[in-house]
Amino acid sequence: MTAPMPATGEKAAAPAGAAGPEVDNPGSPILAGFVGSLFMFIGSLGVGWLAPVSELRRVPLFIWMRAEAVGVALSIVLLAVGGMLLVRAWLRLGQRVRVWGPRARRATLTAIGAWSLPMMFSVPLFSRDVYAYIGQGRLMVEGFNPYRNGISALSNYFQLGADKMWTEAPVPYGQLFLWIEQFVVWSTNVHPEASVMLFRLVALAGVVLCVIYVPKLAELHGVNPHRALWLTAANPLFLTNFIASVHNDSLMIGLALAGLYYAATRRVVRGIVLVTLSIAVKPITIVFLPFIGLLWAGRDAGWLRKIGFWALTAGLSLALLVLMSLVNGFGFGWINGLSAPxxxxxxxxxxxxxxxxxxxxxxxxxxxxxxxxxxxxxxxxxxxxxxxxxxxxxxxxxxxxxxxxxxxxxxxxxxxIIQSWYVVWLIPLFAVTGIRNDWQVKALYFVVSFFIIYANSDQLEVFPYLQTGDVGFALLLARVAAAVTGVLFALYLVFWDPRTRSLFRKAGDPVVERPVI
Structure with missing residues (x-):
């Protein structure tokens, strides 16, 4: 895809006889990030999304944290502070790296594991889409076509916990994810917590694919693979959206990155299959196919050859999608669902x-x-x-x-509309083609901070009966409290924190990577 090129100014390898470790005490930011993730886990018990039929609503701890004003307030503060602690830990881990070598990779992988662990067991945060997945799976288990029926076709559908927008909306997901939804609901007998955990394991599989293929793609572009991994998979926005929020986008982008890698290393058919599987999760990655056709055509291909390989790429992908549609019998109904988002x-x-x-x-x-x-x-x-x-x-x-x-x-x-997980689709692609250590990486810091603050304040489950007056006041108060907490923490990072303010206000180090632009 791209010939390897020198990453001028990049701290890619330690020079002979260099003094000092590659990473200066990574344990401190890793521990801080774990504490932040743990705070988010505790906060999720009070303001995360539970299905109305969830048995957890009858557990005394959950009752106190969700139905008492003090418990809800504590949950909001822990969630907001935890999210920003995670942002700070990510920034500090990057600062602690002297040389982006194997030890930096080890520290990054340790951080990913430590920061992900509490999120794996949290109540779903920042999105209720996972409950829509359960409803769509139940549609198929009960014999409905999810491309023709919204979850309102189910009895007691409102007890599933999905957002009301899914009541009549057609499913915008592809055939592969429909099978995953059907299997999860069938295997758990529609148990909400068990279903959420299985969907989390699916999301984790996507995270693992990103961890594997982001460094490989970065190396193809002469970009430091270890820094690309830190920018992508250790990123708080990546972890919260893919693990805490349980979005299927994790599997979508993981399969797409794997497909791009194989296409770029002359294993094009395998790459097309993997990208097509990504399309069969969420069809947005159909954008990748024309570029894979160009890869297949080769460097000096003329227009006739390009058109031929575009047709071949499209034909192979379409044949696989048609085959999957014939197997599940639902056809290409997801095309009608694409307008919903x-x-x-x-x-x-x-x-x-x-x-x-x-x-x-x-x-x-x-x-x-x-x-x-x-x-x-x-x-x-x-x-x-x-x-x-x-x-x-x-x-x-x-x-x-x-x-x-x-x-x-x-x-x-x-x-x-730009959701925070849409932004996460882009981060791996920019990281593997080069994000310079100047305004480009600073822009990423601001984007991550903004969306973490916005997510903390946008999607909170707060019981309306906490207020005897306006039923919307409790939710408004909760959102304002979360936003103010997050903004104050962000201002501290940018203006007062002696460790992190230089990342936002000073010129910083020399250019770390030369992007392919």
Missing amino acids: GSISIWYAPVGLIGMVVGSLGSAFGLDGALLSAVVANAGKLLAVGIAGWLILKGDYDRLMRRLTLAFAAVVLLSP
């Missing part, structure tokens, strides 16, 4: 914000504000398709992976 907007997404402003102004002048917002959203999608198409057709062969990364980023960032 993009049907709403969010204020921090550029296209979403513009759509909100244009829609509000239009409504003020008596126009159809919803229609104007939809026009902006569709314009963003068209622009994303145009950028992706340009990057497919134009650019150097040696920069194929970076071109893919930018095309995928355009699809994500020009959407009217």
Whole structure:
């Protein structure tokens, strides 16, 4: 995919006779991160998402932490502080590395394990999607087609704990993940906690794939594999979204990265199979296929050869998807479900914000504000398709992976809604093609901090009966408390912490990696 190149200024290997260890006391940030993750685990007992039928709701500790104001307040503070402690630990671990060599890799792997462990047993945080997975699995176990039926087709579906948006929404997931959902629900007999744990193991498998293939892809690009691993898999945003939140995106991106690696090392058919399996989890990674076709065509391929290998790549992937559709009998119904995630907007997404402003102004002048917002959203999608198409057709062969990364980023960032786990799709791709130790890595620090704070305050389960007046006041108060706690901690990291403020305010070290741009 990219010829190896020297990583100028990178601390990749210790020079002969160099004094000092590769990593200076990594145990301290690793322990601090473990404490932060443990705080998040404890906080999840009070404000994490439980299914209404969960037996845990009858456990005295859970009752106190979820139904008493003091328990809820403690849970909120622990969750917010724990998330930011994890951010600080990640930053400090990177600072402790003198040379990104084998010992740095060992320290990073230890951190990933230690920080993941409490999250593996936490109540689902920041998202209720895992309960939608359970509902969709139950649909199949009971003989329904999940591409035609929302979970409202089930008796007592509201007891499953899924967000109400899934009541009538078609499933946007591919055939492979449908089988996983069906197996999990069948094997646990719809037991919520057992199902969550099995889905967590599926997410963990995706994390393991990322741990294996991020360094391999980085090496192909002359990028330090150990630093790429730290930027990606030890990243708090990565761990919280894939393990604490139990998102299937973990398996999607892990399979896609594995497929890219094999395609880049001339094992293209294996790569296409793995990327197709990724598409069969969430179809967004279909964006990868044209670039794999270019890899297969080779460096000096003409247009006729490129078109031929694009067709061959698409044909192999489509044949595998059709085969899976024939086996499960559900066809390609996920195509209808793809519109569901993009049907709403969010204020921090550029296209979403513009759509909100244009829609509000239009409504003020008596126009159809919803229609104007939809026009902006569709314009963003068209622009994303145009950028992706340009990057497919134009650019150097040696920069194929970076071109893919930018095309995928355009699809994500020009959407009217950007979820935190969408951002996590991009981090491994940018890391393996090079994130410089200047404004680029500082931008990543800010993005991680922002989304950790936002997640801590956005998705909290707070019982409305804690307030006798406005039932929404308890939730609003909880969100504000979590946001203020997180923002104060972030301000401390940026302006007052003697260890971390240099990461945000000073020029820092020389360039660590030369990105492929």
